[in-house]
Amino acid sequence: MQLYLEKLKEGGLKLTPRRQAIIEFFVDGKSHLTPEEVWKKLKKRFDRCGLPSVYRNLESLVKCGILTKIQQFDRKKHYGLCSAVHGDYHHHHITCIECGKVDEIKDCAIGDAKKIKGYKVVSHFIQVNGICADCSRG
């Protein structure tokens, strides 16, 4: 947790109670959350809190490297704790479709390929969906 708060400061972001709470949700839950889910949790702790702040905060936390965006096939945004917070290495994510847990995948076929099929590769995105060991047992 302390690590994340330092990351916040490094990114020039203030340490507000709401931001701390949001980070805690991700640290404790070890899962990915949508802005609305974050908002619901936040409302339990704070009498007054607005959804727009949640959106802004999630984006800020992505920018300073604490969270990562997870692309799903619905219209909602998804965010997860970036487990690569200790170093900025290349990785992707595997998400449990049952419980929402997010893990990282270090092996990447695209890696630092500069060219594929004549294309100059600019960016790439890999998302794996599965069922984690815990949920499989259940």
Place this chain on the structure above:
Amino acid sequence: MQLYLEKLKEGGLKLTPRRQAIIEFFVDGKSHLTPEEVWKKLKKRFDRCGLPSVYRNLESLVKCGILTKIQQFDRKKHYGLCSAVHGDYHHHHITCIECGKVDEIKDCAIGDAKKIKGYKVVSHFIQVNGICADCSRG
């Protein structure tokens, strides 16, 4: 073109003028399009045409294997002609961020991996964005 019309029939879908037109847009343009872009093109040919039909048709065309969804990082849906229309083999897509052209990638690191990191792999998605040879030259 004929190939696609057969695919439509195979999928149990009617051969309507609007569907033919939509397929043509993709075949001729060789690029990915959003529902709204398709709608704009459609309106030039048909006096009356509704956006909801466009959405429905694009989804139908995905289901019968003519189009494929392309995940971008905006809120819009993107569709592209599935170049694997001749066979239903496993592949992903590379998209030119300049002109929107879509090519397929046959090599896939995830492939038919059953397990990754203890997760039972259910599905995966790879999207590569780049600049194609034509656009690089320009």
Place this chain on the structure above:
DNA sequence: CCTCAAATAGAAACTATTTCTGTTTATTAT
């Protein structure tokens, strides 16, 4: 403690998508 930029709430706007209802149209079987 004072200042001030950053963060915030709440309302309202916006945008992409979906749902609904009644009408039209392409296919299939006569």
Place this chain on the structure above:
DNA sequence: ATAATAAACAGAAATAGTTTCTATTTGAGG
């Protein structure tokens, strides 16, 4: 050909997720 019928359709309206705006509050540095 033509009638029957299930699918496709238009257009209006609703919805959902996100963003913008404005005025107020708050945290961090002096």
